[in-house]
Amino acid sequence: MNEYALRNRIGAYSKVARAPFLTLPVTLVLLGxxxxxxxxGFDLLAASLAFVGLLSLHVSINARNEYRDYQSGVDFETEPTPFSGGSKTLPEGDIEPIAAKRLATATAGLGAIIGGYFIIDVGLVLVPITILGAVSVLFYTSHLTRFGLGELFAGLGLGGLAVLGTGVVQVGSxxxxMVVGSVPPTLLTFNLLLLNEFPDQEADRRGDxxxxxxxxxxxxxxxxxxxxxxxxxxxVGGGWVIGLFPVWALLGVLPSLLLARPVMWALGAPGNSLPLDAQRDNVLWILGTNSLLAAGLVLPGFL
Incomplete structure (x- = not known):
């Protein structure tokens, strides 16, 4: 394979993995x-390994979703945006569908190995978190989205459970x-998926x-x-009120100003097409909230 072909293939794998969306695990590990x-109980080595595991699982979810949507025909019906509609990598023939499936399997395997290591190292406290995470990864497209549970399990698997698990592998309990800190990211990722489903409503319906x-x-x-x-x-405010978060954690509320466009659309004209800038602000709100909440939690240690 020549250099040009190799670059194209790497680019295709990157599209299937939905590389621009992989900033989410960074913010989740920061918060955890x-x-x-x-x-x-901060442990840099454990945090780094948790990040590799979470990143692998996120790639697996994205690649598996691309493969399943290609198989079901959903990918042929959507109009892609930078935030929804799939990458069109498989319908356009940039990479073979089986290659996307293999990527999903390999990265899920890597995530499982890291999860298994942490269960041995930390203990059984991680078992429920690991099981729920595995269900979110393996059955998201094939089952959960067919029963109205996709948004909830996405919020858990790529939100609250990721934060909770990252904290547990460093502290041991x-x-x-950690529990209160896992609530905002659960709701954030829930909303990330929910809003991005509006442009794909009819395509998703035809894909069952x-x-x-x-x-x-x-x-x-x-x-x-x-x-x-x-x-x-x-x-976030509740965590401060009950004394679990320092006042600096309220920095995590500031990105909610970015909700102006998506909320105005949601309350005023949800029957109309979702504006692209509302989708963009939604993503920035999610990444910003996770990041600033994390910063607010650690800031007192430097003051």
């Missing part, structure tokens, strides 16, 4: 590590700050998916999005 810091938008309708699903968005700020 911040909850470990609060418990005086679950702390109250039954997302919340199909079960509730656009207007009600949009209100769920707004409610979850409010819940993020309330959970």
């Amino acid at each position: 590590s911040a909850t470990a810091w609060v418990a005086d 679950i702390t109250p700050a 998916r039954r997302n919340l938008i199909h079960r509730l309708g656009r207007s009600a699903a949009a209100k769920v999005y707004v409610g979850a968005g409010v819940g993020v700020s309330l959970s």
Whole structure:
């Protein structure tokens, strides 16, 4: 394989892995590590290994989703945006479908190996987290999206459980700050998926998916999005009120200003096409909240 062909193939794998979305695991590990810091248990090596495992699982979810959507025909129906609609890598023939499936399997295997190591090292406290995470990875597209559970398990697997697990592998136990700190990212990733489903509503329906938008309708699903968005700020503020978070953690509320566009659309015109800038602001809100909440948790240690 010549250099040009190799670059194209690497680029195709990157598209299937949805590389631009892989900033999410970075912020989740930062937040989980911040909850470990609060418990005086920060461990750089364990955090780094947790990041490799979470990144692998995220790649697996994305690649498996691309493969399944190609098989079901969903990928042929969507109009891609930078935030939704798939990468079109498989329909355009940039890479073989079996290669995407193999990537999903290999990265899931790597994540499982790292998870197994942590269970041996830390103990059985990780077993429920690992099982729920495995269900989120392996059955997201094939089962969970068909029963209206995709958004919830995405929020858990690439949100709260990731933060909780990252903290536990460093401290060795679950702390109250970890539990409360896992709530905002659960709601954030839930909303990440929910909002991005609006442009793909009809394509997903033809692919036999039954997302919340199909079960509730656009207007009600949009209100769920707004409610979850409010819940993020309330959970951050609640952590401070009950004394688990320092006042600096309220920095995590600031990115909620970015909800102006998506909330105005959700409350005013959910039947219309979702504006691209609303999708963009939604992503920035999610990454910003995870990151600033993490910064707020560790900042007192430097002051």
